[in-house]
Amino acid sequence: MGEFNVWTSLPAVAPEIGLTILAAVVLLLDAYLPKEKNRARNIAFVSAVSMAVLALTPFIWAPAPNTSELFWGGMVRHDALGQLFDVMILLAGAITVMIAVDDSGVGRRGEFHLIVIIVTLGGCILSSSADLVMIFVALETVSIPLYVLAAFRREDNKSSESGLKYFLFGSFASAILLYGFSFLYGLTGSTQLTAIAAGLNSEIVSGNLVAVLAALLMVIVGFGFKISAVPFHFWTPDVYEGAPTPVTAFVSVASKAGSFAVFMRFLIEAFGLPAVSADATSTLVVIDGQTIQTFWVNLLTVFSILSMTVGNVLALRQKNFKRLLAYSSIAQAGYTLMGLAALQAQSAIGQDIAMASITFYMFMYTFTNLVIFAGIILFVEATGRENIADFAGLQRRSPWLALAMTIGLLSLAGIPPAAGFFGKLFLFQAAVEANLVGLAMIGVLNAIVALYYYLIIIKIMYVDQGIDEDKPLAMPRSYAWVLGITSVVIIILGVIPTPIFDLAQQGAAAVRLAMGS
Amino acid sequence: MVPLWVFLMVSAALFCIGVFGVLARRNGVAVLMSVELMLNAALMNIVAFWRYNNPTEVNGLAFAAFVFVVAAAEAAVGLAIIISVYRNRHSIIPEEADTLKG
Amino acid sequence: MDILNNWAFVGIFAVMAPVFPALPIVIAWLLRPHKPNVLKSQTYECGVETVGDTWVQFRVQYYIYGLIFLVFDVEMVLLFPWAVAYNRLDLFAFAAGFLFIFLLADGLIYAWRKDVLAWK
Numbered sequence: 001m002g003e004f005n006v007w008t009s010l011p012a013v014a015p016e017i018g019l020t021i022l023a024a025v026v027l028l029l030d031a032y033l034p035k036e037k038n039r040a041r042n043i044a045f046v047s048a049v050s051m052a053v054l055a056l057t058p059f060i061w062a063p064a065p066n067t068s069e070l071f072w073g074g075m076v077r078h079d080a081l082g083q084l085f086d087v088m089i090l091l092a093g094a095i096t097v098m099i100a101v102d103d104s105g106v107g108r109r110g111e112f113h114l115i116v117i118i119v120t121l122g123g124c125i126l127s128s129s130a131d132l133v134m135i136f137v138a139l140e141t142v143s144i145p146l147y148v149l150a151a152f153r154r155e156d157n158k159s160s161e162s163g164l165k166y167f168l169f170g171s172f173a174s175a176i177l178l179y180g181f182s183f184l185y186g187l188t189g190s191t192q193l194t195a196i197a198a199g200l201n202s203e204i205v206s207g208n209l210v211a212v213l214a215a216l217l218m219v220i221v222g223f224g225f226k227i228s229a230v231p232f233h234f235w236t237p238d239v240y241e242g243a244p245t246p247v248t249a250f251v252s253v254a255s256k257a258g259s260f261a262v263f264m265r266f267l268i269e270a271f272g273l274p275a276v277s278a279d280a281t282s283t284l285v286v287i288d289g290q291t292i293q294t295f296w297v298n299l300l301t302v303f304s305i306l307s308m309t310v311g312n313v314l315a316l317r318q319k320n321f322k323r324l325l326a327y328s329s330i331a332q333a334g335y336t337l338m339g340l341a342a343l344q345a346q347s348a349i350g351q352d353i354a355m356a357s358i359t360f361y362m363f364m365y366t367f368t369n370l371v372i373f374a375g376i377i378l379f380v381e382a383t384g385r386e387n388i389a390d391f392a393g394l395q396r397r398s399p400w401l402a403l404a405m406t407i408g409l410l411s412l413a414g415i416p417p418a419a420g421f422f423g424k425l426f427l428f429q430a431a432v433e434a435n436l437v438g439l440a441m442i443g444v445l446n447a448i449v450a451l452y453y454y455l456i457i458i459k460i461m462y463v464d465q466g467i468d469e470d471k472p473l474a475m476p477r478s479y480a481w482v483l484g485i486t487s488v489v490i491i492i493l494g495v496i497p498t499p500i501f502d503l504a505q506q507g508a509a510a511v512r513l514a515m516g517s
Numbered sequence: 518m519v520p521l522w523v524f525l526m527v528s529a530a531l532f533c534i535g536v537f538g539v540l541a542r543r544n545g546v547a548v549l550m551s552v553e554l555m556l557n558a559a560l561m562n563i564v565a566f567w568r569y570n571n572p573t574e575v576n577g578l579a580f581a582a583f584v585f586v587v588a589a590a591e592a593a594v595g596l597a598i599i600i601s602v603y604r605n606r607h608s609i610i611p612e613e614a615d616t617l618k619g
Numbered sequence: 620m621d622i623l624n625n626w627a628f629v630g631i632f633a634v635m636a637p638v639f640p641a642l643p644i645v646i647a648w649l650l651r652p653h654k655p656n657v658l659k660s661q662t663y664e665c666g667v668e669t670v671g672d673t674w675v676q677f678r679v680q681y682y683i684y685g686l687i688f689l690v691f692d693v694e695m696v697l698l699f700p701w702a703v704a705y706n707r708l709d710l711f712a713f714a715a716g717f718l719f720i721f722l723l724a725d726g727l728i729y730a731w732r733k734d735v736l737a738w739k
Contacts, residue, residue, distance in 0.1 A: 006711045024725050031732035133580045140587045144594050151598045160601045167598050168548050171591055172539050175555035178584065179532055182559040186566030191576050582696050589693035593686045600682065 004073065011061035012071035012078035012128070015086050018054040019121040022047070026117060030110035040110050044101045047113040051094035051120060058083040066506060068514035070130055074192040077130045077265070079514075080507025084359050084500070085127030085261040088366045092253045093120035098482050099374045100246035102381060105153040112152060115145045116250065123254045127261035130269065132181045132191040135262055139177070139226070142255055143170050149250070150243040162242025169225060169235040177222025183215035184270070193269035194515075200270070200285045200292070209288045213295060219266065220299060226259040229337060230306040233330045240326035245380060248322055249373030252329050257362040260336060264358055265511075267296060267340065273515055276348040283515045293344060301341040301439055307334030308446040316453050321376055321388050324453065328412060329369070331450060335427055336361050338443055342430040348512065350433035355508035357426035360501050364411065364419035364493050371486040372408040375401055378479050388457055393466030398473040402461045404483040411490050413454035414447050419493035426501065524565035532558035545599045549592065556588045683735055694723055 010017070026047055033039050063069065068079035076082075097113050106112045122141030129135045147170060151163020185191050187208055188199025199205065200212060224232040240248045271292045272283035285292045311331030318324040339358035345351050378401060379394070380386045395402040411418035414425075424447060431440040475483075493500065531554050538551025560581055567577025701708070701716040708716075730736055 020722075024722060027725055027729050031729045133576075133583055136580075137583050137587060140591065144587075144590055147594055147598060151601055154601045155605070157605050160598065160605055163598045164545060164602045167595050168539075168545070168552075171549075171552045171595065172555075174591070175535065175552050175559065178556060178559040179562070182562035182566070185563060185577065185580065186570065189566075189571045189574070191580055582700075585696055586693050589689055593689055596682070597686065 009071045011063075012069075012076050013125075014057040014061045015054050015090060015124050016121060018050075018057060019090075019117060019124065022050045022054070023114060023117045023121065026110075026114045030114060033110075040113075041101055043110045044097050044113050047117055048094045048097040051090050051097070051117070055087050055090040055094070058086045063510075066510045066513070068507075068510040070192075070194075074195070075131045075134045076125070076128045077511075077514075078128065079510050080503055081355065081359055081511060082128035082261070082507075084363060084504055084507065085257060086124045088257055088363050089120055089123035089127065089254050092250065092257070092366050092370065093117065093123075095370045095374070095482055095486065096246055096250040096254075098478050099249065099370070099377050100244075101478050102476055103244065103246050103377055104381065105156065105159075106149075106244045106246055112149070115149055119145045119149070119250065119254055123258035126258035129262055130193050130265065132185060132193070132196075135266065136174075136178060136181060139259070139262070140174060142258055143174065143226070146170075146247070146251055146255060149247040150239055152247060153244055158242040159244055162239045165235055166239045166243070173222045173225030173232070176218050180215040180218030180222065183211055184219075187211060187215070193266065196270045197272055197283070197285055200287060205287055207288065209290055212287055212292065216271075216292065216296060217299075220296065223259060223263045223266075224303065227256055227263065227333045227336075228330050229303045229333045230310045230330060231303075233307070233310070233333075236330055237323050237326040240329070241320060241322045245322065245373060245377045245386075248325075249370055249377075252325070252369050252373070253366045256329070256333070257366060260358060260362055264340060264343075264355060268343065268355075268511060268515065271296065273351055273512060274344060274346045276346065276351065276512070281516065297341055297344045300337050301436070304334050304337035304341055304439065305442055307331065307337060308443060309334075312446050312449045312453075315450070318453075319387050319389070321386050321391070321457075324388065324457075325369070325372065328450070328453075331446065332361075332365060332412070334446070335424060335443060338427050338431050338436075338439055341439060342427075342434040342436060345430070345434035347433065348509070350430070351512055352505050352508040353426065353433055354430040355511060356501055356504035357423075357430045359504040359507070360426055360497065361423040363500055363504075364423045364490065367486045367489045367493070368408050368411040368418075368420060371404055371483060371490065372412070374479060374482050374486070375405040375408070378475070378483075379473070382473050388460060390466075391457065392460050392464035393469040394461040394473075396469045397466070397471065398475060400480070401473060401475065401483065404487045405461065406458050407487045407490055409454045409458055411494070413451050415451075417491055417494045419490045419497065421494060422497040422501070426497075521565060521569045524561060524569075528558040528561040528565070531555070531561065545602070546596075549595045549599065552595075553588065553592060556584065556591075560584050560588075687730055687735065691723065691727070694719075 026043060029043055029046065033042065062083065063078040063080060065080075068077050068081075070076070071078055093116050096116055100106050100112060100116075119142055122138050122143075122145070125134065126138035126142055129138050147163055147167040150166045151160045153159035184196055187205050188196045190196050190199055205212065221232060225235070228236040239251065243251065271285045274284055274293070275282035308331050311327045311329075311334055315324050315327035315331065318327060336358055339354050339361065342354035342357075343351060345354060376386065379391065383390065394405075407418055411420035411423075414420040414423070424443070428440045428443055431437070431443065535551045535553075535555035535558060538554065539548050542548055542551060563577055563581045563584065567574075567581070571577070697719065698716065701712070701719075704712075
C-alpha cells in the first residue's frame with residue numbers, strides 16, 4: 001500500500017465519485033426543476049446518459065495491467081475484474097432508467113431515478129471491496145434502496161407487499177452475515193480480507209476451527225440470500241412478481257452481479273486458493289489441519305445442484321412471466337455457483353477460468369435479462385397483462401419486440417449465436433478443469449430441461465393465435481433504443497466473446513498473483 | 518475485568534432471541550425489532566472483540582460506527598415500508614399479506 | 620469478629636429497610652375508614668377524562684419528523700471522530716468531512732423542497 005496519496009488513489013474509485021456527484025446533482029434537479037410535463041423524463045435522460053458515460057471511466061482510468069492493487073487503506077481493490085463488474089452495473093443502471101421512463105407507476109417520479117443511481121453506486125463499491133466494513137456498507141447501499149424501489153408503488157398492494165417481504169428477508173440475511181463478519185474480525189483482529197487470511201493461518205486461531213466454520217456458514221447464508229440460491233431462495237418469486245417490473249429487472253441484475261463479485265472476492269481473499277503447481281505455494285487457510293476451502297467448495301457444490309434443479313423444475317409450471325423469470329434467475333444462480341465451486345482447481349488456468357467465467361456469465365446475463373424485462377414492460381404497459389399465454393401471436397403484433405425477446409430467451413437457454421451459449425460453456429469448462437465432471441453433467445442436463453420452457457415461450461410468440469392479433473403494439477423510441485442495443489450486444493458477445501473473456505481472464509490472473517499463489 | 522466470553526454469551530443470547538423473533542413473530546414491526554436485536558448482537562461482538570483483543574487499533578470502532586449508521590437507515594426504510602403496507606391493508610402481519618402466491 | 624460485626628449491621632439494615640416503608644402503609648390500612656364510591660375509584664379524580672382508547676395512532680407527520688431526525692442524528696456518529704481529531708487532520712480528511720456535511724445538507728434541502736418539513 002505504501003504512503004497514502006489521494007491523487008494516485010482516485011482512479012480506483014472514479015466511477016463511484018462520478019456517481020456520488022451525479023446523485024447530488026439529480027437530487028437538486030428533482031428538488032428545483034419546475035413542474036412541467038417532461039420533468040421526470042428530463043431527469044431520467046440526465047441519469048441514463050451520465051451513467052452510460054461513467055461506464056467508460058473504468059477504461060479511461062484503467063488499473064495497471066495484470067495488477068490487483070489495494071487502495072484507500074486496503075478498503076478497495078483496483079483490478080480488471082472489478083472494472084468489468086463496474087461496467088455491467090453502470091450499464092444496468094442506465095438501461096433500467098431508460099426502460100422505467102414510460103412505466104406509469106415509477107418512471108414519472110424523479111426520485112426513482114435517484115434511487116437507481118444510489119443502488120448503482122453501491123454495486124460499484126461492492127464489486128471492488130476488499131474489507132469487511134466496505135463489503136457490509138456497500139451491500140446495504142445496494143439492498144436498502146432496493147427495498148424502497150420494490151415498494152415504490154405505494155398505493156399498489158402487490159408492490160408494497162413485495163417490498164415488505166424483500167425487506168424482512170433481506171435484513172434478516174444481512175444481520176446473519178454481519179454476525180459472521182463480527183466473528184471473523186474477532187478471531188483475527190482485522191477487517192481487511194487478506195489480513196484476515198493471514199490471521200486465520202497464524203497460531204492465535206488454532207483450536208477455533210468450529211468458530212471459523214460457523215462464521216463462514218453465516219456469511220454463506222447471507223450471500224446465499226442476496227444471490228437467491230436454493231435453499232435461501234423463497235423470497236425471490238414473490239418479490240419478482242410484486243415489484244414494479246423495471247425494479248425486478250434491476251434487482252435481478254445489479255444486486256446479483258455485485259453480490260457474486262464480492263462473494264467471489266471474499267472466498268478467494270479470506271480463505272485462499274490452492275497451489276497452482278507442485279513447486280508453487282498454496283495460499284489456502286488451514287486451521288487445525290483442516291483446509292477451510294474443502295468445506296465451502298463442497299457446500300457450494302450442493303447449493304449449485306439444488307439451485308439449478310429446483311429453479312428449473314419449478315419454472316416449468318409457471319404461468320406468470322415474471323414468476324417464470326424469478327425461477328429462471330434461481331437456476332442461473334445455480335449455474336454461476338458452479339464457477340465458485342470450480343475455484344478448487346489446482347492449476348493456474350483452472351482458477352483463472354473459474355473467476356473469468358463467473359464474470360462473463362454475469363456480464364452477458366445483465367444484458368440478457370434486461371432485454372427480456374424491457375420487452376415485458378413494453379407489453380404490460382400496452383396490454384395490462386403479464387401471463388405467458390397473453391404473449392400469443394406477439395410476432396404479428398410487433399415483430400421487432402418478438403425478435404428482441406427471442407434473442408434474450410435464446411441467450412438464457414444457452415443457444416448460439418446468443419451470448420448465453422458461451423456463458424454456460426465457460427462455466428462448464430471451469431467445472432471440468434476443476435475435476436467436477438459430475439457437476440458439469442448435472443449442469444448440462446439442467447440446461448436441457450430449461451430449454452423446454454424457454455422454447456415454449458418462443459413458440460407461443462411466433463406460432464400461437466392471440467386474441468387481439470390485429471392490434472399492433474406501438475414502440476416508443478426509448479424502448480426501441482434499449483431493445484436494439486441490448487440485443488446487438490448479446491449477439492456480439494455470442495459471436496466474439498473473446499475480448500471480454502480475455503479481459504476477465506487477465507483480471508483473474510491478476511487477483512491470483514496478488515494472492516501470492 | 519469481566520472476561521470476554523461473558524460478552525460473547527450475552528451477544529449470542531441476543532442473536533438467538535432475534536432469530537427466534539424473526540421466525541416466530543407474525544407482526545412486521547416485531548420482526549423488524551428482532552432484526553435490530555440481531556444487528557445489535559453483532560455490534561456488541563465487534564465492540565467487545567475490539568476492547569479485548571486490539572484496543573490500540575481503530576478498525577473495530579470504525580466498523581461499529583458504520584454498522585450503527587446502516588442499522589438506523591435500515592430501520593427507517595423498514596418502518597416506512599411497513600406503514601405503506603398498513604395503509605393498503607390495515608394489517609402488518611406478513612402472512613396475511615398474501616396477494617402473491619403461486 | 621470485627622468482620623462479623625460489620626456484616627451484622629448490613630443484616631440489620633436489610634431487615635429494617637423493607638419494614639420502614641411497609642409499616643406506615645400497614646398502619647394506614649388498619650386505621651383508615653373504607654367507603655369507596657365511583658368518583659374516588661376513577662383513574663384521575665380531577666382533570667379531563669380521556670376520550671376513546673389510549674392505543675390510538677400518531678399522526679403520520681410525527682413519524683416523518685422522527686425519521687428525518689433519526690437519519691441526521693445518527694450521521695453525527697460519523698462526524699464525531701472527525702470533529703475530535705479536527706486539529707490533526709490533513710487537507711484531504713478535512714475536505715472529506717465537509718463533503719459529507721454537504722451531502723447531508725443536500726438531503727435536507729431535498730426534504731425541505733419536497734414540503735416534508737412543513738407541518739400540515
